[in-house]
Amino acid sequence: MELYLIRHGIAQERNLAIKDEERSLTKVGQDKTTAVAKHLYDIGMRFDLILTSPLVRSRQTAEILTEMQLSSQLQVSTDLAPQGNIQAWLNWLEQQQYLPNTKLALIGHQPNLGAWASMLVWGEVTEGIILKKAGIIGLNLPTTGIALGRSQMFLLTPPKFLLG
Amino acid sequence: MELYLIRHGIAQERNLAIKDEERSLTKVGQDKTTAVAKHLYDIGMRFDLILTSPLVRSRQTAEILTEMQLSSQLQVSTDLAPQGNIQAWLNWLEQQQYLPNTKLALIGHQPNLGAWASMLVWGEVTEGIILKKAGIIGLNLPTTGIALGRSQMFLLTPPKFLLG
Secondary structure (H helix, E strand, C coil), X not given: CEEEEEECCCEXXXXXXXXXXXXXXXXXXXXXXXHHHHHHHHCCCCCXXXXXXXXXXXHHHHHHHHHCCCCCCEEECHHHCCCCCHHHXXXXXXXXXXXXXXXXXXXXXCCHHHHHHXXXXXXXXXXXXXXXXXCEEEEECCCCCCCCCCCEEEEEECHHHHXX | CEEXXXXXXXXXXXXXXXXXXXXXXXXXXXXXXXXXXHHHHHCCCCCCEEEECCXXXXXXXXXXXXXXXXXXXXXXXXXHCCCCCHHHHHHHHHCCCCCCCCEEEEEECCCHHHHHHHHHHHCCCCCCECCCCCCEEEEECCCCCCCCCCCEEEEEECHHHHCC
């Protein structure tokens, strides 16, 4: 299956007046995320399911992707929150019915997404992957057996390279 | 510095009537490489130097990039041929004058480019990176010291995701 790890768009700065989990996308964050979603739609990307972190900035990012018709299915998963870990959602994934051509998108946070991609491809965490806000990682997961250390990466891009 | 590893475009199939090193880009390969180069130009990419493998399909790819004004400097390096190894061109690189904002593009072949990116970021070769023809890898190399195992990847994309 193809797994896409998408970082939330640009959000309000951290400040004492707002809880971290309630920070919203800024106008620029909304616009750039919408432009990325439109580009993905235009090149034919569709996801069978979008799974998002429960934090507001991720949920808003996921909602933009569904509004732009990249998927008709959207679920919230606490496993994708900043304190989540890869094994939790890999366990969830193993229980799903998916086919070799299934496309799943996870919306979440750094450094988790880069670390998870690194674990899936190289079997260990490094700080070697830079994932910008509204950026995307694309991975091929093996059709059978363990995904950790056995997946392949075919995409890693910040918005800049997608938006002409 | 930023290092871009770019795979040559789609070339003639292997056949007994032509030497491997003389295979040319097909019309589709030329057109897709030109479209990628135009997109890179449009988003503001410029390279201080393009270094290419001596094989025809790589040289033609590099020439398209220079014709599209992505760089005014083009050199051929045998270190980038299929039998080349990373240490040879890293030794060359260490002797150059470059600044933190230098942008260097290497045009070459698989599996070398994916293996080199893997060595630069993770310190070892894996088969975990998929680089399509006319696809691009973008890496940040450390400003001082050894690059192997200490670089970061910010870009990996096939043409499909760049071309709307």
